[in-house]
Amino acid sequence: MDCEIGSASTQVLAGNISSSLLSLYHLRYLDLSCNRFDEIQIPEFMGSLHKLRYLDLSMSKFIGRIPPQLGNLSNLRYLNLETYSYVRLDYSFNDGTYSTDITWLSRLTSLEHLDMSSVNLSTIVHWLPVVNMLPTLKVLHLPNCQLGSSPDSLLLSNLTSLETLHLRGNNFHKRSVPNWFWDITSLKHLDISFNGFYGPFPEEIGNMTSIVELDLSSNSLVGMIPSSMKNLCNLERLYSSRNNITGSIIELFHRLPSCSLNKLQKLIVPDNNLIGSLPNTLVESLSNLSWLDLSVNELTGNVPMWLGESLSNLSWLDLSNNELTGHVPLSIGELTKLRSLALHSNNLDGVIHGDHLSRLDMLEELRLSDNSIAITVSHTWVPPFSLKMIHLRSCQLGPKFPRWLRWQTQAVSLDISNTSISDMVPGWFWIAASSVEFLNIRNNQITGVLPSTLEFMRAISMDFSSNQLGGQIPKLPINLTRFDLSGNHVVGPLPTKFGAPRLKTLVLYNNMISGAIPPSLCKLRLLQLLDLSRNNLNGSITDCLVNESSTSMTKMSIINLSLRNNSLSGGFPSLLQKCPDLIFLDLGDNRFSGTLPAWIGEKLPSLSFLRLRSNMFYGHIPVELTKLVNLQYLDLAYNNISGSIPRSIVNCRGMTQTIYTSHHLRYPYSSIFTFGENELVHYTGNLMVLTKGQERLYTGEIIYMVNLDLSCNNLAGEIPTEISTLLALKSLNLSWNNFNGKIPENVGDLMQVESLDLSHNALSGEIPSSLSALSSLSRLNLSYNNMSGKIPTGNQLQTLEDPASIYIGNPGLCGPPLSRECSSQPEPIPEHHEVASNDMVSFFLAMGSGYVVGLWVVFLTLLFKRKWRASWYSLYDGAYVQVGVTWASLRGNLG
Structure with missing residues (x-):
């Protein structure tokens, strides 16, 4: 369920739910989702709406025990009880809904869709036998339910119609095999991520021939994916990030489904690169894969040269945070359906030029950060795509400002930090970046000044730190919450009007900002982090100008x-x-x-x-x-x-x-x-x-x-x-x-x-x-x-x-x-x-020695420098006369 509870743009119901609903004898469809029934329980009388086939109470901030009377709704086909949950600052869960006995579910024999996401079921041990009594069930969502166990098997499974199983985030902490869900061959969507499963990737995956979407992310599975995965001809989306996959990435690609290329398998020789030279008439897509996420593992080796030809249906490819080496293959340009390319945080090198990118018309996300890649394109090159996310941190873009960014006017997130740019920021950049919400150009040698139009940008976060930007700080964008301009050459006083009323972080250390701290800073009531260190600020810190009639103005954050x-x-x-x-x-x-x-x-x-x-x-x-x-x-x-x-x-x-x-x-x-x-x-x-x-x-x-x-x-x-x-x-x-x-x-x-x-x-x-x-x-x-x-x-x-x-x-x-x-x-x-006396003796001894040395310097100077000697005597005569006159005057006064 995707809803924004209580947002300004959404009208929601609140308060109690009247039992007058029972007068709707023939009610079959009831949707109360995405409301705000704060601190009330799901009414027991809802169990009397016997004709209901569809009941959605999700994300409405109900609390307390789920009434077992819901088991009386024997005609239900759809039941959604997803609760609104969050983690408090003390790392405890909120008081959402819970159940200590779900045997009432077994009476819903017509149920096809059951969603109890984030409902606290921590006290229930034998939950699976109850679920197993729902023979028509097609969709089961039990993520983040704090389930304490996952049985190894079912003696007799009635879940022959189950197509979607979502068990994310239950922390089972057990071996990956045996487990009951590997035997359900009807499954099309399986999510067991964030569960602490450990051990090798199970060969049983290969039996799930109907699977379309498989999410194994964030477990502790080790080794290489099983070769039995070749059998998963219907697989479209594979998520296996944050595991411990080891070995060659080329070997892994050979274990992905390849049903349409069986006739060519015998032609693939050990160097693994022959496919790249096969005639185009013979090369077909290895699989139906459209989404592949293998990030945060330990894959090694070069990205295969034939990647673009073998996985041409990909729209999302994430190989980030591995140990990949070598160049980005030119065949990446063959992934014409690609919307997101994420290769960041590897050991890739070499050059990416126009031929890599010129056919990626649909590309929306380009994430290559933290590699040694140089992006070298013609000064006049116009990219075919309009990117929303551009993350190129620590790539080689400089020394000139990358002109192709001029055409990326739809970007929401732009990171070109630490990219060896040593150039004046061009005027067009501020125009192109006006739609960017997250902007990072830190750790370059960028010169110039911040534009007066800065306040009209859409930015939420800006990091311009460790550059050579000068001038004064202009008025900031109205939506800005985080701003870092530290380590630059900014001068002048702080602005009398900051703008940015939502600002939470302001980091300006190590500049040349002068003057006093203005009262305008005190008006930033949401400001949590303020660093003005290592500047030239002076004067006393003025008290805020507080509106005495408003108590809310008396506190800062x-x-x-x-x-x-x-x-x-x-x-x-x-x-x-x-x-x-x-x-x-x-x-x-x-x-x-x-x-x-x-x-x-x-x-x-x-x-x-x-x-x-x-x-x-x-x-x-x-x-x-x-x-x-x-x-x-x-x-x-x-x-x-x-x-x-x-x-x-x-x-x-x-x-x-x-x-x-x-x-x-x-x-x-x-x-x-x-x-x-x-x-x-x-x-x-x-x-x-x-x-x-x-x-x-x-x-x-x-x-x-x-x-x-x-x-x-x-x-x-x-x-x-x-x-x-x-x-x-x-x-x-x-x-x-x-x-x-x-x-x-x-x-x-x-x-x-x-x-x-x-x-x-x-x-x-x-x-x-x-x-x-x-x-x-x-x-x-x-x-x-x-x-x-x-x-x-x-x-x-x-x-x-x-x-x-x-x-x-x-x-x-x-x-x-x-x-x-x-x-x-x-x-x-x-x-x-x-001790103090001894220190004083030492002091006077040192002072006397200093005088002796000083007199010798003067003596030797006068001995060998004639002009200095003449000047000294002239000065001496004048001083002598002045002393004599003064002394005579004093004697006369005393007399």
């Missing part, structure tokens, strides 16, 4: 906000109080100042990543910050934060639970928006993390990073013992502060930590022996503290690089890897102010 590496100033943006769904916030490397507000813990309950690095924030870490139970990444480094670490940091579950789920993080930080098989707009957030002593760029994997970085502040006091409860931490950096006291004894509980930096503090006492238990540790820095005693050894501590530097600046430490023996008298440990 932002989930991911990155403003890092700009020159923004002012306090922590109060605007963020209107963003309760915020998960990622990066304000690092700006000029923000002031204290951190206490409302962060209350107004931003979903916050998981908070990066405020390299600003001018001061004051204490607010205790309310630790109310953020999802917080797993906190970076306050390089600010002026003072006070101590709140002991309530133990409340941050994101840092304490090693198996903490992060499903809710995946969408806002790493998003791939797809159309068909190809990605159209790709965004992976980028974040610089200082860990293991160096800055690393994290992209999509940042969602798994658990980090606490408070380095380079003015924090003091003891490191709280609660820090040892943050068991999920992978990086902990408290360096360059004023922490004193001992390192917590249980620091060895941080089993996930890979980088630990406590250097440049005033920590004292012995190093806890539990440090040696940190099996994941790859970098440790305890330098420049006041620690003493023997350095612990063993386990991971013995594998760290440059071990001596880890402990430098701690005169009281002894034992390996230091040369100081623990048996000798340790040197006295200076107090903290003494």
